[in-house]
Amino acid sequence: MSRPSRSRLAAVLAEYGIIVAFVVEVIVFSAASEHFLTVANLANVTLQTSVLAIIAAGMTFVILTAGIDLSVGSLVAISGVVCALLLKVEGPVPAVIALGIAGGIAVGLLSGCVSGLVISRFSVTPFIATLAMMTIWRGAAYLLVGGRPVWGLPEAFDFLGSGRLLGVPFPTVVMFGVYAVAWFVLAHTPFGRYVYAVGGNPEAARLAGIRTFRVIVLVYVVSGVLAAVSGILLASRMSSGQPNAGLMFELEVIAAVVVGGTSLFGGRGGIVGTFFGAMLIGVLRNGLNLVGVGSYVQQVVLGFVILLAVMLDQVRKQS
């Protein structure tokens, strides 16, 4: 029995509804503002969104296992601060920068391991475990620097956040790299398929011989490391380590993933959706700015977009 092509089209639209929404959004803003559809502006939006989008890639792994990672915003701060502090060490500049980056990423790695272990070994719900990590890392960031930003970083470090590679802003390059790898991992490696399996039915996955414990730990490590990467890029862009960086990031990131069609119940969704989810939110901000809508209103609009996205997702699931 071959299914009629009409329903296949509907299925494709449902699967990639976020792309359609994104295209519509771009068309609307193009009509509303002549400044929107310019190379400079689009490059700017992408750059502005890259930090958020990188974290969202990691969050996608976590949410696919039916988990959540609230610690990412605080991780942006602590990894940025740790990186900045290490950059103050005496020594040859390249070595110091490498040390700073390694230190920042190590914090993300450590945090992911701890969250993953607490969740999988002690059956703590992800919400609570990562809420605790969120509080710990934010406090630690303030403690490390006495609440004051760390200034005076080596000039060469600015490249990460403000430099360009073949004319493309470096954070944008990192973002595309992260998405390419994340897509490959989810679609083409056993680990990626295990993520879907564990999120879809953890008990069945375990009985199928998947070491669910490892999968859970790894997704939080991915999330933690990518949050740290974003933290370092942000520190570079601000030429400082800010202990209050990334406040409320976790919520925007979760919004991007959910708007992108990944189910909070796990097992359904993917990285392509998240990319467009993040971009949709970035473009919304940018477009509303261009047409002169203030940031308070933007906040309200964004809230409605999230609501709409989850409602559509439910409708789609039932049909």
Place this chain on the structure above:
Amino acid sequence: MSNVSKSYPGVTALEDVDFELVAGEVHCLVGENGAGKSTLVKLLGGAELPTRGRISIAGAQLTVREPVDSLRAGIGVIYQDFRLVPHLTVAENISLGLLPRRAGMPVIDWPATRERAERLLAMLGEDVPVDLHVAELSPAQQQMVEIARVLGHDVRIVAMDEPSATLTGRELANLFRVIRRLVARKVGVIYISHRLDEVDEIGDRVTVLRDGRKVGTFAASELDRSTLVRHMVGRELGAERSREARSAGGVMLRVEGLRREPVVRDVSFELRRGEVFCIAGLVGSGRTEVARLIFAADLKEGGRIELDGREIAPRGPREAIDLGIGLLTEDRNQQGLIMQLSVRDNILLSGLRVLTRRLAIDWRRADEIGWGFVDSLQIKTPGIHQKVMHLSGGNRQKVVLARWLFTKARLLLFDEPTKGIDVAIKGEIHGMLRDLADRGIGVVVISSDLPEVLAIGDRIGVMREGRMSAILDRRDATQQRVMELATASDSQTEART
């Protein structure tokens, strides 16, 4: 119900079905899986809305928009998956939605709630402690709570979807007693079951559905078994293939003193190459647990397991799988399969590492292997990318089997392999079990279906209260004997052994 139809996107589940229930009768609804029995009951209960057709009670047309409309009209439905709230008490569950209030105050009247529950349970002749949480009850007790709940709504019709699926023999006898009480109160009962013995025993009339259409309604007394089966499947079934006892080879699996308190106390048995070993016993006797211990889904507290002469002690399912063991769980949907994933991905899940070349999965080979199993096991699916949630029970079972064939398992543990699977595919699965054993794969089958146990088992172990109370040769086994061993009290078996 007249001319009732229900379509889902792409499927017509019911087509122009007329159904009539008389007060005080037990009307059985039979048919293979997918015949539309559950759909009919869902329409009646308002869980789903009919695409076309009318439902009327005592001549008055009924408009059902949601479940509460049916309940108000006097229709109570006991669904297959109970709809109780696990962490509320029995009393609260029974009065859920109409909890008694203290006069004039928005405060629950607890004594009245308890009393009401006790009164309704007493009408069933049941004695369930009303202060326990529902989660602490056995499935049979939960079912009684469901029945008591609908009775509280003054129902005139009670519909039960496969009520016997989780019941043991004694519990079933009790359910029948309750049904007779309902009938005596002039309640009409709709009874769905796969087990035709039950239809014989409790049914006044029988309506047969096939492929969403009604085949006919018959008086139960005028209908013999073979006619009924013919109506259900639409063709004659060959007589059960009689088999000779197989000459079995050497010992393949030896289990000695297996223990995990409190469910498994002391279990020993051997499986010889080429034979099918069945484990019978009541639900709760520890059968499922034995399979889970061998597969290391749970870890044993004591005892030895030898596979092909070597002691094994896997510390988790992954290690058990690497040793060549596969478990086909009773609850395929919750424990066997990942519904959102495709047929192919479910088959390959346990062996993806084998297909990985330089980090990436070789999807071309994966597709070939997927199609290979779909063809060889005759899995009915539009393709390997179909999500398993769209497959029928029997085909889902084949997908799980394919998984273990792909991992090249040498020992397969089947827990209720044909539960909820229709008659036609059942025979097919029995054939597969036999073939597997003939090919030298160890086959252990846990089953509550006694005719099945007798049909496929070369030897039959009977479990009772965590112990293997007897092992019978197929020559010595009868339904009567197995049932006696499974239900005997301790003193009786001691006298026999």
